[in-house]
Amino acid sequence: MTLHFAAVSHSGAVVSVGDRLLTTGVAGSAKPWDRLANKTLVVSGSGFNIVVSYSGLAHIDGQPTDEWLSTLITGMPVAPGLSSRLSMRIGALEQPLSLPEIVGRIKVGLETDLQRQTPPNRWLGVLIAGRSYQRRARFGLGRIRPICLRMTNDGRRGSATTVDMASRDAWPPGCLVLCSVGVDANPVRSRVAEYLQSASDYSLIDLEGRIVDALRDLAATPTGDQVGDQCMSVILWHDKIEIRFHRTAENPPGTAYTPFVISNAAIFPPLVINGRGRLNLGGIDVAVVPPYGSAGVASVSRAASQPRKGYVS
Numbered sequence: 221m222t223l224h225f226a227a228v229s230h231s232g233a234v235v236s237v238g239d240r241l242l243t244t245g246v247a248g249s250a251k252p253w254d255r256l257a258n259k260t261l262v263v264s265g266s267g268f269n270i271v272v273s274y275s276g277l278a279h280i281d282g283q284p285t286d287e288w289l290s291t292l293i294t295g296m297p298v299a300p301g302l303s304s305r306l307s308m309r310i311g312a313l314e315q316p317l318s319l320p321e322i323v324g325r326i327k328v329g330l331e332t333d334l335q336r337q338t339p340p341n342r343w344l345g346v347l348i349a350g351r352s353y354q355r356r357a358r359f360g361l362g363r364i365r366p367i368c369l370r371m372t373n374d375g376r377r378g379s380a381t382t383v384d385m386a387s388r389d390a391w392p393p394g395c396l397v398l399c400s401v402g403v404d405a406n407p408v409r410s411r412v413a414e415y416l417q418s419a420s421d422y423s424l425i426d427l428e429g430r431i432v433d434a435l436r437d438l439a440a441t442p443t444g445d446q447v448g449d450q451c452m453s454v455i456l457w458h459d460k461i462e463i464r465f466h467r468t469a470e471n472p473p474g475t476a477y478t479p480f481v482i483s484n485a486a487i488f489p490p491l492v493i494n495g496r497g498r499l500n501l502g503g504i505d506v507a508v509v510p511p512y513g514s515a516g517v518a519s520v521s522r523a524a525s526q527p528r529k530g531y532v533s
Contacts, residue, residue, distance in 0.1 A: 222238060222239050222240075222259055222275045222402045222403070222446065222447060222448070223238065223239060223275065223400060223401075223402035223403045223405055223408065223435060223438070223447050224236065224237070224238035224259070224260070224273035224274075224275060224347050224400060224401050224402055225237055225238070225398070225399075225400045225405055225408050225409075225412070225431055225434075225435065226271065226273075226347065226349035226368065226398070226399050226400070227396045227397070227398055227412065227427060227431070228349050228350075228351075228366045228367070228368045228386075228391075228396065228397045228399065229366065229391070229395070229396050230366060230391040230392065230393050230394060230395055230396075231364060231366075231458070232350075232351035232353070232364035232365075232366050232456070232458065233424060233455075233456060233457065233458060234269075234271060234349050234350055234351065234366075234454070234455065234456035235424050235427050235428050235431065235453065235454075235455055236260070236271040236273065236347075236349050236453060236454045236455075236456075237428060237431040237432055237435060237451055237452075237453040237454075238259055238260055238273050238402075238435075238451065238452060238453075239435055239439065239447050239448035239449065239450060239451050239452075240258060240259065240448055240450050240451065240452055240477065258286050258452065258477060258478075258479040258480070258490045259273055259274050259275065259285070259286060260272070260273045260286070260452055260454065260479040260480075261273075261286055261289055261290060261293065261479055261480040261481075261482060262454055262461060262463060262479060262480070262481050262482070263293055263317065263322070263350075263482045263483070264461060264481075264482070264483045265316070265317030265318070265319065265483065265484060266316060266317070266484060267319070267352055267353055267354060268317075268319045268350060268351065268352040268353070268367075269350050269351055269456050269461060270319070270322075270348050270349065270350030270351075270367060271347075271348070271349050271350055271454045271456070272289060272293065272326075272346065272347070272348050273346070273347045273349075273401065274286070274289065274344060274345065274346050274347070274401070275344075275345045275347075275401045275402030275403075276342065276343045276344035276345055276402075277334065277337065277342040277343070277344045277375070280329075280333050280334060280337065280344075281333055281337075285344070286479065286480055286490070287480075288329070288333070289326065289329075289346070289480075290480050290482060290487065292322070292325040292326050292329050293317070293322050293325070293326075293482055294313055294317070294482060294487060295313075295314070295315055295321070295325065296309075296313065296314060308486070308487065308488055308489055309486060309487040310485075310486050311485070311486070312484060312485060313484055313487075316484050317482070317483070317484055319352055319367075323348070323369065323371075326346055326371060327371055327381050327383070330344060330346070330371060330372075330373040330381045331373060331379075331380065331381055334373055334375050335373070335375055335376065335377050335378070335379070337375065340375060340376065340377065341374060341375045341376050342375040343372070343373070343374050343375055344372070344373055344375065345370065345371065345372040345373075345401040345402065346370070346371045346372075346401065347369070347370050347399060347400065347401035348367060348368075348369045348370075348371075349367060349368055349369075349399060350366075350367045350456060351364050351365060351366050351367055351456065352364075352365045352367060353365065365388065366386075366388075366391055366397070368385065368386040368390075368397050368399045369383065369384070369385040369386075370383070370384045370385075370399060370400075370401050371383050371384075372384075372401070386399065396416065398412060398413065402447075403438075403446055403447060407434065407437075407438050408431065408434040408435060408438060411430065411433075411434040411437075412427070412430055412431055412434060415427075415430045424455050424457065425455075428453050428455060428464070431453070432451050432453065432466055435447060435449070435451055436449040436451070449468050450466070450467065450468050450470075451465075451466040452464070452465050452466070452477065452479065453466065463478055463479065463481070465477050465478065475492065475493065475494045476492075476493045477490065477491070477492055477493070478490060478491045478493065
């Protein structure tokens, strides 16, 4: 189990934070497992940018769940005998990424692939946070629509996927919608809500830091051993996308992890990065930057050409 927590603004800015811990066992006696795994994917398609995160069963049909999700998102299976963790695809996908198709394929996967796993009745939840927009030939980008959608399935044969989606009415101008998947998020939600209510102004970096601190405090509680203190965050600014890794003392300085990054032009698998500097992968800048507060950060940014409004950056 784990916890992914996202704040989505009326204007389409997103801060999504999740811990990277995979465990076996129940709360209070959980043990770490698969320290190289990631539970987040970043998807940038024509007309949308989303962060896809999961909590629950860590392998589906022998694949790590993030790898399984990548095949659903792209509609492309991994080549026989290969793992998508060992392969990078350059060049246009066979079919352009479509947000409705991505949602539909994940829902079907939860109701088919998940439900045939053994032992049965294994819960899985998927959170999608982001924005969609329409391009207008003469006027640039059209209206931005924020996205906050959660799909869960208990893994029982024949059980339907529960879909919770915030409606457009949930976002009065200037407001944030807080959404999560995984363990009980109330301690984190209360901390973040208290901060937002007391702050006269804040940046996305401030908000990210508050969520990371709240997740780490939850991980430090006696029953918080299903949540890790090693966090990965994704910020959808109005003009770029950043993926940031918050290391702990167990991570060597300059070492960071990145998740799947998927676009119509390329699929980049999870990476372990060591060192400092910048690397350009198909228009996406990857960098390991100096420590951010007490936590080292790896940043991945991609221009999104979106108007700035709503947040102070």
